[in-house]
Amino acid sequence: MNFEEHAAKPLLKAVGIPVPDGGLARSGDEAAALAERLGPCVVKAQVPTGKRGKAGGIALAASGEEARGEAERILALEIAGFPVNSVLVESQVPIAKEFYAAVLNDSDTKGPLLLFSAEGGMDIEEIAEKHPDALVRLPVDIRRGLEADALGSAIPDIDGVERAALLDTLTKLYRAYLENDAELMEINPLVATEDGAVIALDCKFALDDSAIRRHEELAETGAPEKLTELEQRGQDIGFKYIELEGNVGVLSNGAGLTMTTMDAISHYGGEPANFLEIGGAAFTLGKQALEVVLGNPRVKSLLINFCGAIARTDVMTGGVLEAWDEVNPRVPVFWSISGTGEDEARAMLKKKLGVEPFPTMDEAVKAAVEAVR
Amino acid sequence: MIVKGHESVLVQGITGTQATFWSERMKEYGTRVIGGVNPKKAGTQHLGMPVWGTALDAAKDQDAAIDCSCVIVPPPGVKSSVLDALEAGIKKIVILTEHIPVHDVMYFLAAAREAGASVIGPNTAGIVTPGECFVGFMPAFNERVFKPGSVGIISRSGSLGTLVCLDMVQAGLGISAFIGIGGDPVIGTTTRDALQCLDEDARTQGVALIGEIGGGMEEEAAQYAKTMSKPIVSFMAGAASPPGKKMGHAGAIVMGDKGSYAGKKKALEAAGVTVLPTPSMLPGALKERLSV
Numbered sequence: 251m252n253f254e255e256h257a258a259k260p261l262l263k264a265v266g267i268p269v270p271d272g273g274l275a276r277s278g279d280e281a282a283a284l285a286e287r288l289g290p291c292v293v294k295a296q297v298p299t300g301k302r303g304k305a306g307g308i309a310l311a312a313s314g315e316e317a318r319g320e321a322e323r324i325l326a327l328e329i330a331g332f333p334v335n336s337v338l339v340e341s342q343v344p345i346a347k348e349f350y351a352a353v354l355n356d357s358d359t360k361g362p363l364l365l366f367s368a369e370g371g372m373d374i375e376e377i378a379e380k381h382p383d384a385l386v387r388l389p390v391d392i393r394r395g396l397e398a399d400a401l402g403s404a405i406p407d408i409d410g411v412e413r414a415a416l417l418d419t420l421t422k423l424y425r426a427y428l429e430n431d432a433e434l435m436e437i438n439p440l441v442a443t444e445d446g447a448v449i450a451l452d453c454k455f456a457l458d459d460s461a462i463r464r465h466e467e468l469a470e471t472g473a474p475e476k477l478t479e480l481e482q483r484g485q486d487i488g489f490k491y492i493e494l495e496g497n498v499g500v501l502s503n504g505a506g507l508t509m510t511t512m513d514a515i516s517h518y519g520g521e522p523a524n525f526l527e528i529g530g531a532a533f534t535l536g537k538q539a540l541e542v543v544l545g546n547p548r549v550k551s552l553l554i555n556f557c558g559a560i561a562r563t564d565v566m567t568g569g570v571l572e573a574w575d576e577v578n579p580r581v582p583v584f585w586s587i588s589g590t591g592e593d594e595a596r597a598m599l600k601k602k603l604g605v606e607p608f609p610t611m612d613e614a615v616k617a618a619v620e621a622v623r
Numbered sequence: 624m625i626v627k628g629h630e631s632v633l634v635q636g637i638t639g640t641q642a643t644f645w646s647e648r649m650k651e652y653g654t655r656v657i658g659g660v661n662p663k664k665a666g667t668q669h670l671g672m673p674v675w676g677t678a679l680d681a682a683k684d685q686d687a688a689i690d691c692s693c694v695i696v697p698p699p700g701v702k703s704s705v706l707d708a709l710e711a712g713i714k715k716i717v718i719l720t721e722h723i724p725v726h727d728v729m730y731f732l733a734a735a736r737e738a739g740a741s742v743i744g745p746n747t748a749g750i751v752t753p754g755e756c757f758v759g760f761m762p763a764f765n766e767r768v769f770k771p772g773s774v775g776i777i778s779r780s781g782s783l784g785t786l787v788c789l790d791m792v793q794a795g796l797g798i799s800a801f802i803g804i805g806g807d808p809v810i811g812t813t814t815r816d817a818l819q820c821l822d823e824d825a826r827t828q829g830v831a832l833i834g835e836i837g838g839g840m841e842e843e844a845a846q847y848a849k850t851m852s853k854p855i856v857s858f859m860a861g862a863a864s865p866p867g868k869k870m871g872h873a874g875a876i877v878m879g880d881k882g883s884y885a886g887k888k889k890a891l892e893a894a895g896v897t898v899l900p901t902p903s904m905l906p907g908a909l910k911e912r913l914s915v
């Protein structure tokens with residue numbers, strides 16, 4: 251779950267990392283009122299995506315009137331598909347130096363990884379490409395935490411920056427990462443001011459989806475996912491449904507098998523209409539899955555591909571067949587069934603619809619693609 | 624990462640519905656399940672086997688060390704269950720639970736590394752040694768899907784792994800070992816680790832590597848593949864998945880170029896691996912490379 255800057259910065263503040271004074275505005279008037287109080291300020295679009303500056307979503311304002319104008323302009327923008335509903339208005343900070351700092355879950359070292367670069371002000375991909383030698387990568391043993399010695403030897407001395415303040419900020423950043431079950435806690439840019447203070451000008455926070463249950467209050471301040479109506483229905487019911495551009499509907503189980511079903515559709519010249527998987531704990535949701543997949547009017551043929559490990563194909567098939575009369579599919583349906591519970595599933599299918607599944611997944615896919623030609 | 628018929632297996636969370644169903648299947652198939660753990664039901668019997676309060680208690684009741692633990696407890700309890708298994712001296716821990724907070728996963732993986740234990744998963748469908756035993760949620764007992772033989776299979780996904788095993792067996796090949804490594808972004812046994820294990824396994828003559836978009840595991844495995852003489856064929860799921868979207872497996876997300884299908888394919892092919900566009904082509908390609 252991603253968080254917008256205004257929802258992420260309080261997490262830094264809570265561990266004692268200074269952030270600029272400011273507030274959230276939903277209109278030009280609100281922005282002007284904040285600017286009157288703050289003086290020269292920055293107006294920043296609040297959307298859960300990067301590259302806001304390049305999209306024209308960040309502007310400086312010297313007065314309340316300027317802030318009103320910039321806010322009204324920015325509030326009318328759409329950035330990477332997200333409409334801008336609010337802007338953060340913050341005091342301008344006299345910047346002497348910009349850095350990059352982050353802690354993230356790293357799959358290579360299987361633990362937290364602290365990243366720091368004395369070259370800030372650009373995104374991490376750019377830093378990694380342009381200044382690979384300046385990028386500090388410090389793996390952390392999560393049982394011991396970020397150790398002062400290790401941090402001290404990893405972070406270089408930087409001219410004109412108070413070393414103690416910088417190390418203290420990085421230690422606090424790690425704490426914010428740890429306490430909030432972050433997938434990513436990133437400050438870019440982290441700046442040193444002309445008088446030596448270290449301040450976080452931005453913050454990007456992603457909460458581990460599997461840890462939401464232990465941060466329910468925090469999760470309420472997260473940015474809602476951009477979902478279509480059917481995707482929202484899938485989420486409410488308890489399975490993952492993603493709407494795509496094609497016309498061959500997919501109902502499958504397991505993330506790997508479902509992606510593979512989509513790949514096979516493309517390989518044989520068709521286009522998948524969706525990703526929908528009811529594996530794992532969702533294998534009892536066959537009925538609801540049929541309703542959702544056929545709720546997309548673009549679907550012209552439907553491929554039902556079950557291969558059961560933990561997900562029992564008899565339970566999934568039973569669920570789909572239970573919904574059959576009610577949903578009354580008007581598009582041709584092609585079945586492939588194998589794995590746990592397949593004999594029972596085949597018998598049910600034969601009894602209810604008088605059909606046999608295709609002997610292989612590829613044959614079912616080819617037939618489903620052929621049907622929409 | 625290969626389980627053998629003589630190895631003892633403890634099921635942590637044995638009394639749950641899924642765990643009950645699969646513990647019975649494991650036992651019927653030949654896995655040496657010695658019992659399970661549930662702190663609330665310590666001292667009782669389940670499926671005719673003892674239930675202990677902790678893995679440590681279970682270990683104290685044995686004459687020999689417990690070889691393997693199968694963890695099927697709800698996500699909030701997994702960290703303490705794994706630490707308990709480590710304290711009990713268990714060196715092979717198969718974690719089936721999904722949706723475990725990643726900070727918990729990193730914690731017990733660090734502890735396991737220090738204890739010299741292997742963790743398979745989390746979010747794995749398990750491991751199968753056809754004709755001997757299995758640990759996990761895999762239809763090892765289905766003879767259309769699993770038959771003993773010489774092909775080693777590595778898969779992040781249980782459902783797709785099952786399909787590949789089925790295709791192999793239908794094509795007349797048999798399986799030496801199935802290693803499900805799990806679909807999470809942070810896992811104990813990586814594709815590379817599993818590849819090395821199959822390389823060292825005497826029964827395995829060829830390998831089917833089932834990858835997935837996202838992360839860098841296939842690229843890392845490619846480095847090891849270069850050193851192998853056993854033929855490897857591969858299918859990677861997700862070529863048709865749009866970038867930036869989570870496709871069910873949290874691991875399967877592509878940001879920018881990292882973890883992309885094209886990058887993985889290139890790395891594997893440079894290591895001499897045959898990469899195929901659909902899983903049904905794996906058996907034919909492997910037969911050709913094995914010249915059978």
